Amino acid sequence: MAALVGSGYNRLHAEIVARPLEGSAISCLSLLSELKRQVRRKRHRSAEPEFHHNVYVVLLSKAALKDLSILRRNPARDPSKPAIYVGMTGLPVDHRFENHKNGYKSARLVRKYGVRLLPELFEHLNPMPYEHAVQMEKDLADDLRAQGYAVCGGT
Numbered sequence: 001m002a003a004l005v006g007s008g009y010n011r012l013h014a015e016i017v018a019r020p021l022e023g024s025a026i027s028c029l030s031l032l033s034e035l036k037r038q039v040r041r042k043r044h045r046s047a048e049p050e051f052h053h054n055v056y057v058v059l060l061s062k063a064a065l066k067d068l069s070i071l072r073r074n075p076a077r078d079p080s081k082p083a084i085y086v087g088m089t090g091l092p093v094d095h096r097f098e099n100h101k102n103g104y105k106s107a108r109l110v111r112k113y114g115v116r117l118l119p120e121l122f123e124h125l126n127p128m129p130y131e132h133a134v135q136m137e138k139d140l141a142d143d144l145r146a147q148g149y150a151v152c153g154g155t
Helices: 006-018 025-047 062-066 068-073 093-102 108-113 130-146
Strands: 054-060 083-089 114-117 150-153
Touching (some): 083 130
């Protein structure tokens, strides 16, 4: 009960007091457990900001252009443009890049060939809601591929 504060606790207390015990402490505990879950769910939903996700672009080293998986996905690439990785995250983009480089939930190509972020290609798009970020990751990858970049990620 100490974890519940504010109006959530008051509503919970009022509902327990207003309902008859129905002859069983178990039914009261069941009600209490359900109401705690409802308060936690509501608190969790309102804690996440609406514009919480970001797309990002990572510059890959020239050695990445020898990787067959990149070459196969980009047959029409412009040889004067670099290889890049397009991703989406709910974290700040610099933290996500560090996670990639440190091997935590990382894409193999970024861990192996990642050089730095390319904020000039994505900063103007961020932040956005999750649903938009999922679509924007695909659209950004397609647009950059159409401009001749060797793109990986963006799925």
